Amino acid sequence: MIRLRAVPAPHFNLEKTLCSGQVFHWTPYGRGFVGAISENLVYLEQVGASIRVPAEHAKLAAHYLALDHPLPAILQTFPDDPAIRVALEFGQGLRIIRQPPWECLATFLTSPLKQVQQIQAISLAIRKRFGRRLRCGEFEAFSYPQPQELAEIRLEKLLECKLGFRARNLLATAKMVAAGGVDLEALRHRSAEEARVMLCELPGVGEKIANCVLLFAYERLEAVPIDVWIGRVLNEVYFTGRAKVPLRELKSFSANYFGRYAGYAQQYLFHHWRLKYRRRR
DNA sequence: ATCCAGGATAGCG
DNA sequence: CGCTATCATGGA
Numbered sequence: 001m002i003r004l005r006a007v008p009a010p011h012f013n014l015e016k017t018l019c020s021g022q023v024f025h026w027t028p029y030g031r032g033f034v035g036a037i038s039e040n041l042v043y044l045e046q047v048g049a050s051i052r053v054p055a056e057h058a059k060l061a062a063h064y065l066a067l068d069h070p071l072p073a074i075l076q077t078f079p080d081d082p083a084i085r086v087a088l089e090f091g092q093g094l095r096i097i098r099q100p101p102w103e104c105l106a107t108f109l110t111s112p113l114k115q116v117q118q119i120q121a122i123s124l125a126i127r128k129r130f131g132r133r134l135r136c137g138e139f140e141a142f143s144y145p146q147p148q149e150l151a152e153i154r155l156e157k158l159l160e161c162k163l164g165f166r167a168r169n170l171l172a173t174a175k176m177v178a179a180g181g182v183d184l185e186a187l188r189h190r191s192a193e194e195a196r197v198m199l200c201e202l203p204g205v206g207e208k209i210a211n212c213v214l215l216f217a218y219e220r221l222e223a224v225p226i227d228v229w230i231g232r233v234l235n236e237v238y239f240t241g242r243a244k245v246p247l248r249e250l251k252s253f254s255a256n257y258f259g260r261y262a263g264y265a266q267q268y269l270f271h272h273w274r275l276k277y278r279r280r281r
Numbered sequence: 282a283t284c285c286a287g288g289a290t291a292g293c294g
Numbered sequence: 295c296g297c298t299a300t301c302a303t304g305g306a
Contacts, residue, residue, distance in 0.1 A: 228286070228288090
């Protein structure tokens, strides 16, 4: 039986934070979610303006969920326009969390040309099949396999998790990281630009995935991953009527227009557009 | 059935 | 350079 402790969480929405396409393994359970933070089994539920979390992991969870981000101050730096206003209203309490770099990188390596729902299925399959089983009372979750562990897996076994052509990249990157080719912890102390270049040396990592990892794991809140949805928002809202805006123009616009926390603004736009316009096209 | 999905990359002109 | 075809799989 886990003893839950209430932790103050103002300006926070657990469901929006865990289900907005930045992290993919949290599973609805009871009134909350079960998952893992690194190798720790964690259950989370929201009650009003606080979250309930296993007492021994309260500090870990608060850091993971970025409850210390000054969210109102961050939101105030966004430009004031109709698209941002409606996205902020829609995504109230959404925070960009601090994921462990390896599992964030590995998960986004399985993301190209996949829907959020499928990325989630792949992530859970890899955890269940190759990760460590974490159990406490009624709660159960699986940790993400470490680079060394993943590097040992045969390609055919990995393919059973329905990765398709992404499996080769995940395996190759796991081997490089396991061999010390890129020190993911050391990237914390590099500039965003340097870290991006180093991440892009990994097989299967281009600028978009590198930006996802910078934003969702390394707290580089200015990094803007431009995927199909953000491309749509930018085209339809900020470049209305213009056909085929070059990607480099979208990038420079995002870096200049959305401000110091452009990555945060991007996530609100992403979440709003994906959910609101998914079914109508 | 046809098109699309939190893209990256080799190969082309 | 920039542009294009292609990659594996399941959802809409």
